[in-house]
Structure formats: C-alpha cells, structure tokens
Amino acid sequence: MRIHVDRAVCDNNGRCVFAAPDVFSFDDDEELVYDPAPPREAAGAVTRAAADCPLRAITVEGARE
Amino acid sequence: MSGTLGPVVIVGAGLAGLRAATALRGLGYTGSLTIVGDEPDPPYDRPPLSKEVLTGRLPAAATDLPLPAGLDARLVLGRAAVRLDRAARTVLLDDGTPLRYGGLVVATGASAAPWPGPGAPPERGVHLLRGRRDAVALREALLGGGPVLVAGGGFLGCEVASAARSMGLPVTLVDPAGSPLEAAVGPAAGSFMAAVQTDAGVDLRMGATVAELPDRRGSALLSDGTRVAARTVVLALGARPNTAWLRGSGLGLDPGTGALLCDDRGRALDHRGSPVPGIVALGDAAAPPHPFPGPGAPAHLALGHWSEAVDHAAAAAAALLGGAPPPEPAVPSFWSDQFGLRIRSVGVPRAADLAEVLEHDLTNRRLEVVYRRGGRTVGALTVGRTSRLAAHRQRIVRERAGQEVRTDSGITVGRMP
Numbered sequence: 172m173r174i175h176v177d178r179a180v181c182d183n184n185g186r187c188v189f190a191a192p193d194v195f196s197f198d199d200d201e202e203l204v205y206d207p208a209p210p211r212e213a214a215g216a217v218t219r220a221a222a223d224c225p226l227r228a229i230t231v232e233g234a235r236e
Numbered sequence: 237m238s239g240t241l242g243p244v245v246i247v248g249a250g251l252a253g254l255r256a257a258t259a260l261r262g263l264g265y266t267g268s269l270t271i272v273g274d275e276p277d278p279p280y281d282r283p284p285l286s287k288e289v290l291t292g293r294l295p296a297a298a299t300d301l302p303l304p305a306g307l308d309a310r311l312v313l314g315r316a317a318v319r320l321d322r323a324a325r326t327v328l329l330d331d332g333t334p335l336r337y338g339g340l341v342v343a344t345g346a347s348a349a350p351w352p353g354p355g356a357p358p359e360r361g362v363h364l365l366r367g368r369r370d371a372v373a374l375r376e377a378l379l380g381g382g383p384v385l386v387a388g389g390g391f392l393g394c395e396v397a398s399a400a401r402s403m404g405l406p407v408t409l410v411d412p413a414g415s416p417l418e419a420a421v422g423p424a425a426g427s428f429m430a431a432v433q434t435d436a437g438v439d440l441r442m443g444a445t446v447a448e449l450p451d452r453r454g455s456a457l458l459s460d461g462t463r464v465a466a467r468t469v470v471l472a473l474g475a476r477p478n479t480a481w482l483r484g485s486g487l488g489l490d491p492g493t494g495a496l497l498c499d500d501r502g503r504a505l506d507h508r509g510s511p512v513p514g515i516v517a518l519g520d521a522a523a524p525p526h527p528f529p530g531p532g533a534p535a536h537l538a539l540g541h542w543s544e545a546v547d548h549a550a551a552a553a554a555a556l557l558g559g560a561p562p563p564e565p566a567v568p569s570f571w572s573d574q575f576g577l578r579i580r581s582v583g584v585p586r587a588a589d590l591a592e593v594l595e596h597d598l599t600n601r602r603l604e605v606v607y608r609r610g611g612r613t614v615g616a617l618t619v620g621r622t623s624r625l626a627a628h629r630q631r632i633v634r635e636r637a638g639q640e641v642r643t644d645s646g647i648t649v650g651r652m653p
C-alpha cells in the first residue's frame with residue numbers, strides 16, 4: 172500500500188491524524204508527516220483518513236483489507 | 237448485509253446525501269438508489285465557497301464533489317421533495333412524482349437565515365451565502381468594490397470579512413456578541429479573533445445588529461444608532477434546517493431549529509421520540525443526540541459542521557440496513573480558514589462552562605484553548621497549533637468514556653456564557 176499527500180492541496184485539517192494516528196501526524200513545525208508505505212494492518216484506517224480529508228489531498232494505492 | 241431493503245431514496249444531493257449513498261454501497265447494498273436534489277447543480281462542496289471561491293483562487297466549478305465509482309445511483313436534480321407520506325412510504329416531488337421508498341435518507345441540509353426585517357431586502361446589494369450560485373453572485377459584487385457590511389460574526393461572516401479584506405475592500409462586521417465567533421467558541425478565543433480582525437483592518441461593531449438595510453444613499457443603520465456605509469451587505473445570520481417538507485409527517489422536529497431529531501445511529505424519531513423504521517437523517521438537516529449530554533445541555537444538537545455529515549454516514553447507512561451501531565460515538569470537529577489563520581476545533585466548545593487558555597500568542601498568531609464542563613473536556617480549539625488537536629481529541633474520548641477526569645489547572649481566562 173502506498174500513500175501520497177498532495178502538499179499543495181493539504182490544509183492541515185488534521186482529520187487524517189484522527190483517523191490514522193499511526194500513519195499521519197504533525198511535527199512541532201505544524202508540518203504533516205506520514206508513512207508513505209504503511210503496513211497492511213493500517214489499510215482500514217488509511218482508507219478512512221483519505222475519505223475524511225475535506226481537501227481530498229490523500230491518495231491511497233493498493234489498500235486491500 | 238442485504239440487498240433486500242429497497243428501493244432507497246435519498247433526499248438532498250449534497251455532502252450528506254452523497255456520503256450516505258457511498259456508505260450504503262460500501263456496506264453491500266445493491267438495490268435501487270435514487271438521490272433527489274432541488275439544486276440544478278450536481279453535488280458540490282460548500283466550505284470553499286466562502287474561502288477560495290470568493291477570493292477567486294478557485295473557480296466555482298472546482299467545488300464539484302466526485303461521484304465515487306460504482307455508486308450506481310440515479311440522480312434526480314432540480315426537483316424538490318415537498319411531502320413525506322409515511323403510511324404510503326412515498327416522497328412526493330414538486331412535479332407531482334411520487335417516489336416509493338423502502339429506506340429513506342433525509343439529507344436536505346440547511347438554508348441561510350433570511351433578513352428578519354424590518355422591510356424586505358432590496359433586489360440588489362443584499363446577499364446570502366449558502367449555495368454555489370450565491371458565492372458566484374457575491375464574488376461579482378465584491379469585484380464591483382466596497383464598502384462591505386457583514387451582518388453576523390459567526391464562522392461564515394468572519395470568512396466573508398476575511399475574503400473581502402483580502403480583496404482590499406473596506407469591511408464592517410456587526411454582531412450582537414462581545415467579539416466575533418464568541419457564541420461558538422467563547423470570549424477568550426473571540427477576543428483573540430477580534431484582535432486579528434482589527435489588525436486586518438475590519439471595522440468591528442460588536443454588541444450591535446443591523447437595524448435597517450442601506451437606504452438609497454447606501455447608508456445602513458445599526459441598533460446602536462450609528463450608520464455604516466455599505467455597497468454590499470452580506471447576511472450571515474445562521475442556518476435553518478430544510479425540513480419544511482417533513483411537516484405533518486409525524487416526525488419529530490426540534491421546536492427551536494426545525495432540525496429532524498434522530499438517535500445516535502441516525503434513525504429519525506417520531507413526535508413521541510421513538511425511532512422510525514426505515515428513515516434515517518444526517519448532515520445539517522439532522523439533530524443527533526448532544527455529544528456531551530448533561531444538565532443544561534439540549535438533548536439534541538445540530539452542529540452544522542462538514543464533519544457531521546461525513547462522520548455519521550456509516551452509522552446511518554448501517555441503521556437503514558439493519559446492521560450494528562458504531563462502536564463509539566463520533567467526536568465532532570470543525571475548521572475555518574480566515575485572515576491567514578487555520579482555526580481548528582474538536583468537540584463542542586459551546587457546551588463548556590469553562591475555557592482554559594493554554595497559549596494565547598497574538599505576535600505569532602497562535603492560540604490553544606481547552607473547553608470543559610463539570611471538569612470534563614468537551615472541546616478544544618487551536619489557531620496555528622493543529623499539531624495539538626489530536627491529543628485533545630483523545631482526552632475528550634477518554635473522559636467521555638469516564639476513564640479519566642482531569643481537574644482544572646492552568647490559567648483560567650473566562651467563563652463560557
């Protein structure tokens with residue numbers, strides 16, 4: 172599974188961090204950091220994070236639960 | 237789950253309607269699915285309207301909501317539902333078409349509150365902002381120049397003020413509270429935003445309302461007796477759930493707001509408070525149970541946040557299909573971008589009796605406020621500190637489950653009204 176966040180679109184909404192805290196977080200400079208190739212167990216949470224993003228900035232490939 | 241329920245009719249082709257449809261398909265519903273919307277436009281997203289669309293950073297068409305692949309829904313656009321007949325299980329459309337349903341989703345959203353009077357608003361110069369066409373019309377008006385008078389200092393009014401200022405127009409913002417956003421987030425965050433707005437050149441008139449719309453010379457009268465020059469007036473006076481079509485159906489409508497009362501799974505309640513089989517509601521039209529019930533809190537609360545429509549879709553779809561309720565109730569969240577700031581919140585700040593300010597830094601434009609009621613965390617708000625929000629949300633979840641109640645500490649800056 173691969174994740175891509177379009178940084179030009181991301182607005183630091185934070186909802187991806189609520190949905191998949193093991194994959195998305197913010198550093199101390201308010202920069203979104205994420206694991207671009209999370210483990211398969213995270214597929215459900217990552218799919219939810221992508222659907223929850225109001226900007227639709229997250230694309231997920233190969234998320235078969 | 238089954239494909240035996242059916243046909244499903246979704247009334248309202250906005251965010252909530254689309255999310256409900258997506259969730260139904262996601263849960264394996266394969267039957268007939270019809271989405272009715274009274275706007276001629278296909279489903280679109282509203283938050284950018286008062287931000288990027290007003291400032292011209294995004295064309296209105298860019299707000300289209302993508303229809304997910306495999307949705308397999310019939311979209312009936314430009315048609316309004318005018319009546320619900322529960323006995324016959326039909327929704328009547330404004331062209332006389334009856335739509336039979338096995339499952340009904342109420343997702344009709346809300347409308348902008350109109351000018352309360354006195355008098356009727358003139359044909360030109362007074363704007364509401366709810367739909368895409370409203371945003372296009374208001375953008376046109378702003379391009380024609382100011383001054384701009386914004387009535388209502390809630391999130392919408394403040395975003396409009398921000399957009400107009402960024403276009404270099406003189407802006408006056410009028411609100412009966414002591415500071416902008418105060419009704420939603422309390423005086424501490426409100427006074428922070430007042431300072432930000434004053435710094436951005438907004439002429440704030442707090443503790444006042446617009447008493448009379450501009451006369452022929454473009455001069456509006458405020459309730460404090462002063463006059464304000466206005467070429468364009470924007471009424472941002474709140475939203476009203478679109479539930480008139482449900483009157484007389486025996487469903488329970490909130491006496492104050494008119495929102496359709498529902499339970500924690502989105503099931504519509506009848507006027508006696510019992511869930512009605514086969515009808516669910518979500519989004520701005522729905523009033524689910526208050527996320528933090530308690531003395532002084534209303535039993536049901538329509539928050540009008542984008543996240544409400546999204547977070548309740550799975551539960552509502554499951555309820556319609558006879559599936560299991562969600563494992564834990566959703567935590568509301570909200571965002572607003574204005575004056576170059578990212579305002580983010582979780583929980584329900586307005587449910588608090590105490591606001592604790594953890595950071596208040598106007599120089600670096602950062603704010604962090606935690607909201608409590610009876611010692612429990614019920615909300616948090618940050619400006620420029622989104623990184624802090626997830627932890628507050630965790631605390632809300634834990635304390636709601638009764639696992640931990642923190643006692644107050646830190647600097648308490650103001651009681652909530």
Ligand SMILES: Cc1cc2nc3c(=O)[nH]c(=O)nc-3n(C[C@H](O)[C@H](O)[C@H](O)COP(=O)(O)OP(=O)(O)OC[C@H]3O[C@@H](n4cnc5c(N)ncnc54)[C@H](O)[C@@H]3O)c2cc1C
Nearest residue numbers: 248250251252274282283316317344345519520540541542
């Ligand atoms: C300008 C603006 C900016 C916003 N910004 C933010 C923000 O920054 N953050 C945030 O959290 N929230 C924001 N919101 C709120 C958010 O957009 C709403 O919570 C969300 O749109 C609710 O979705 P909904 O589908 O319930 O309602 P709606 O989006 O209102 O959709 C309901 C649809 O149903 C249609 N309808 C109504 N009655 C009928 C009928 N009888 N028959 C058929 N169709 C009908 C309506 O015309 C509409 O198309 C904003 C709202 C606006 C207006």
